[in-house]
Amino acid sequence: MRILVISAQELFRQSTQAACLRYGESLVSVRLSESVGQGLELAEQFQAEVVFLDLTRSVEAGMLAIEQLAASRIQRLVIASIDKASIDLMTRAVRAGAREFIAQPVQDDDVHAVLRKARQVLVPALADPGVRGKIYVVFSSKGGVGKTTLACNLSVLLAQRSGVGRVAMVDANTQAPNVAPMLDLQPERWLRDAVEQYRRLDGDMLRQFMTPHESGALVLAHSSENPLGLDFEEDQLGKILLVAKGHFDHVIVDTFPVLSSLNLAVMDLADEILLVTEPVVPALRSARHNLQVLKQAGYGPERIQLVINRFSRFRGNVPIDLVSETLDWPVHAVLPYDMHATIAANNGQPVVTMFPESIVAKGIGELLDRLTGQSDVEPTPPMSLRDRLLRLLRGY
Numbered sequence: 548m549r550i551l552v553i554s555a556q557e558l559f560r561q562s563t564q565a566a567c568l569r570y571g572e573s574l575v576s577v578r579l580s581e582s583v584g585q586g587l588e589l590a591e592q593f594q595a596e597v598v599f600l601d602l603t604r605s606v607e608a609g610m611l612a613i614e615q616l617a618a619s620r621i622q623r624l625v626i627a628s629i630d631k632a633s634i635d636l637m638t639r640a641v642r643a644g645a646r647e648f649i650a651q652p653v654q655d656d657d658v659h660a661v662l663r664k665a666r667q668v669l670v671p672a673l674a675d676p677g678v679r680g681k682i683y684v685v686f687s688s689k690g691g692v693g694k695t696t697l698a699c700n701l702s703v704l705l706a707q708r709s710g711v712g713r714v715a716m717v718d719a720n721t722q723a724p725n726v727a728p729m730l731d732l733q734p735e736r737w738l739r740d741a742v743e744q745y746r747r748l749d750g751d752m753l754r755q756f757m758t759p760h761e762s763g764a765l766v767l768a769h770s771s772e773n774p775l776g777l778d779f780e781e782d783q784l785g786k787i788l789l790v791a792k793g794h795f796d797h798v799i800v801d802t803f804p805v806l807s808s809l810n811l812a813v814m815d816l817a818d819e820i821l822l823v824t825e826p827v828v829p830a831l832r833s834a835r836h837n838l839q840v841l842k843q844a845g846y847g848p849e850r851i852q853l854v855i856n857r858f859s860r861f862r863g864n865v866p867i868d869l870v871s872e873t874l875d876w877p878v879h880a881v882l883p884y885d886m887h888a889t890i891a892a893n894n895g896q897p898v899v900t901m902f903p904e905s906i907v908a909k910g911i912g913e914l915l916d917r918l919t920g921q922s923d924v925e926p927t928p929p930m931s932l933r934d935r936l937l938r939l940l941r942g943y
């Protein structure tokens with residue numbers, strides 16, 4: 548029996564997995580996912596027959612996930628759970644397609660009862676794995692490190708590579724949004740519109756709220772002049788991202804620099820988190836704290852890609868190996884300091900199109916290659932001016 552456990556809580560994942568492994572009546576294979584987004588993808592790839600879905604962190608996104616999981620062509624039993632269950636929530640989960648509800652903390656007996664039922668109702672069935680997009684969240688709890696620059700330029704490059712309408716960019720910087728000006732867009736519809744309509748939102752409606760960029764990317768823009776309503780909750784954004792994931796190949800999300808429950812919920816849906824920092828002490832201290840918190844929440848190096856931005860080599864600057872050592876995390880990419888990034892931003896242009904030959908544009912291209920699996924070359928710090936001069940002088 549193929550079993551998938553989706554939960555942001557390590558305890559839930561571990562105790563459910565352990566209970567499944569202690570089930571002696573049939574052979575089980577268990578996969579774990581710490582996020583709903585990753586879990587939906589894994590459910591299709593792994594053709595999960597039984598899915599335990601913990602709604603504790605994010606009810607709305609979880610309900611939508613139950614619907615998607617239960618509607619799959621794969622014959623499947625979805626079991627919901629939440630730390631504080633109520634009749635209302637249980638009814639909604641069942642209406643969405645859950646077949647059972649188990650209490651927390653998870654008990655072996657409950658899990659075994661579910662697995663016994665699954666054995667009775669499931670007949671072996673195979674179907675094509677579904678195809679879904681990937682969510683990349685660009686995050687740092689330190690302001691001004693280059694999140695929006697990276698998010699915009701990645702979106703533009705991805706759109707150029709994948710074609711029109713296949714890349715979505717969501718400005719989830721709820722407090723100081725900057726994507727529209729950075730891409731010189733004049734949106735007429737906003738994130739607020741999607742939030743207001745989130746219960747009815749589907750792919751077609753989402754596209755109506757997005758503004759096309761000339762690269763082919765579609766942008767769900769936000770502006771502080773169009774504030775999100777008072778009833779705005781993280782689940783609404785979660786649903787928007789899941790709808791985007793179901794309709795685009797790539798979804799890039801820009802964020803506000805704070806380690807909030809909103810950002811944690813957004814990161815929980817991410818397939819990849821790009822944690823951006825700079826090789827200067829305050830930014831590194833902040834990155835270190837982010838990594839500690841995210842690690843405790845169960846995120847590992849396969850999920851969080853550390854990006855060092857605005858790197859330049861001069862005496863007194865922190866070298867990359869020291870950055871990696873200090874943060875105790877592998878460095879995924881190093882983007883050089885390059886004034887072309889600022890000139891492009893001041894012109895409302897992505898640096899990858901305005902200055903495609905610049906060192907920062909090339910660095911972003913390499914980062915994207917690694918992210919999309921087109922290259923497995925280790926990141927190398929950009930060459931310093933001194934190194935470049937030496938190379939020119941020595942002719943190698």
Ligand SMILES: Nc1ncnc2c1ncn2[C@@H]1O[C@H](COP(=O)(O)OP(=O)(O)OP(=O)(O)O)[C@@H](O)[C@H]1O
Pocket residue numbers: 689690691692693694695696697720723725802803804856857858882883884885886887888889890892907
């Ligand atoms: N590699 C780079 N080299 C030089 N300048 C850069 C580089 N990356 C970003 N910048 C510049 O740094 C400034 C801040 O970048 P950006 O707005 O992307 O940061 P942010 O992390 O999104 O900020 P906030 O936290 O305020 O949203 C911009 O002026 C941008 O042009």
Ligand SMILES: [Mg+2]
Pocket residue numbers: 694695696720725801802
């Ligand atoms: Mg920003």
